[in-house]
Amino acid sequence: MASPLSEEETNYLRMVYLLTSVSPEAVRDYFDRVFPPADLLVELNYHKTTLQNLKRQKILNASQWAVLYPSSLTTARSTPGGSTTVASTNFDLTLMICLLRNISGINAPVRGFDELPLPAETSAGSDLARIKYYRNIIAHSEDSKLSNQNFNDAWKDVSEVNIFEQI
16 A cells, blocks of 8 residues: 655645646746737747757757647647647647747846746746746656745745736
8 A cells, every 4th residue: 555645745746736737827828918829820930940940959849849830740640639730728838938938029037047036036037937947846856755945935936926817
């Protein structure tokens, strides 16, 4: 019989839920305001050179590219749900944040997008950087545990981002 979860394991799972269920929907809502669904394909085509550079730099991978540009039925089969339609509902959190960072004109936090923003920073770019920062910590955790202090800090940082207030 499995042993009960420790408090640190429970903390970790609570953050997983926040970052894999709640956060993507908040980011998607924001993404759809920046890139209205009716205009998304036009925007992607307008920024295709930039996106090709991101692919060359391995910032975008082949499966993300296939979601952005499902050029054939074969390619579409490798996208979530096998869709040939380009829509944010087919984009994961990482892809939406990548697009927002690179083609929306959003301002980067003072320390850049890859560091935890300063507490006083409340811009959309800072919100996205916070979500991505903690998502990476959770995704790369080796023990699937989060101390109470780290959990409380992370939960506060992520749950209080402004884009959550807009959904």
